[in-house]
Amino acid sequence: MQTLIAFWNVLKKDINNYYLKPPNISWGIIFPLSWTLMQLIRSQGDIGIAELLPGLMAMSVLFGTTSMLAVTITFERRSRSFDRLLVAPISVSALVIAKILGAILFGIVNAFVPVVFAAFFIDLREINWGLTLVAVILIAVTSALLGLLIAVSAKEVFEAQTFSNFFRFPMLFLCGLFIPIDKLPVILKPISFCLPLTYGTDILNGMITGSSIFTATFSIFIMLVFILLLFYLCLRNINKKWIH
């Protein structure tokens, strides 16, 4: 019960202090909308909104989670308020989950901004929303853990931002969002299969456009493996670098 109280209050504090701030709310809405409009204008009507939707959702989650988490944690480390959490009688695992949960929820909300926008133009009733939500949650969790991994390695806020981009942009181009994986150069294909976003996007593609490389079950399994691996790496690095 005591851990639950601490967990809930860390999450509530992060949501109030960071995610519910007006600049972040507006950024969370404007960013996915801008991407949607940009893609529509660029395609000049050749691509339908349904084809764009999986990519836009995946991008919104990825940017929504990683950018906020890496920066806020680095900021708390710099001001040493994170030390307050480390010396509190809650386990590092519970702390990690509480810290990433705010970013995950923020990413999930971001993902559905393009969906709301698309609902005005196309019929979305045929989509399996249950599996789509699972895919969005899995992308949000892996992205948040990646953000945390970046935060553990960065000492300054600007470093966290640079490291985030170092991960995010190659991932966007290699996960099959812009270029289908079968059209990627042979040398890049194995890298694509090592990225969690590839599997998340594949589920979204399957649910929204009906075309996917893997079965949803296989992609979910791989995403869960990524989550466990990233969670383990985050815990190991926090214990190694922050409780040195």
Place this chain on the structure above:
Amino acid sequence: MGIVNVTNLKKMYDEFQAVNEISFSIEQGEIFGLLGPNGAGKTSTINMMIGLSRPSGGHILIDGIDAVKDIKKVQRIIGIIPDENNLYNEMNGFDNLCFCASLYGMRKAEREKRATELLEQFNLTFAAKRPFKAYSKGMKRKLTIAAGIIHNPKILFLDEPTTGIDVESARQIRKLILDLKKQGKTIFITTHYIEEAERICDRIAFIVNGRIVKTGTVTELMESIEREHKIKLQLDSSIKELKEELEHNFVNCRIDISDKNSCLIISKERIALSPVLQLLDSKGISVYEAKEIKPSLEDVFVKITGIEASKLEIEKAGK
């Protein structure tokens, strides 16, 4: 056996040994001070005791719990006041305290009651709804201390509690620390303010280059150095010409003429004043004041550690 027992504690950072097999114990209800210059190993020691750092060797036993193996259990009964005011800038004083209480699993009604009590105790009620970033340095320090005791811990760890704040706030904080002691708290404090350690600590350990060189009460530490008796005389004129004669007549005394109208009589034995006064009177010199100069803890620190007091003074200015 004390409530805190540290045995052969050491900390290595690569090749550098920050803490070198130190041992000490703290009795329940006492204020124990770790006094030393910057880089002596004070923060490394406190960090190992509170779980922010892992020891490279040795044992820490806090209230019977092995702090190296089971730090989360220890963290339930200790309160930590770091050297920096690390509360959340955007949150107000009341919310900051409530949030810190929640980290110890306190329920809403309980934490709000305790936060209100502490704001009152620390004279911060007027600023309860003000964001932490709008607090003055002294107010920030007080709220940080309040956050450290919000869960009513048995043992308190204070890292440089009065560094960087004004004299009045420092005085109030020292009073608060003494009040906490009266409430039965055991307090571990690190400082490089010698007067602070002397004023509030029951026992003090001098730490230099990662080693504890001496531990004791202020009286024990004072007695541990060879004591010299010193009497300062205020005169109506200079006695420069009489120095040799005085030293000749009083063989066990040394005369130090520091300025024109005063002198210092130094002896390993107690100084009988009347023969000195008689001699000075016979030479037509009036004595206005005679004052015994007692050694300070600073003198003891310098004598034991070999570190010049000026080095600590520079640190104070730097901080």
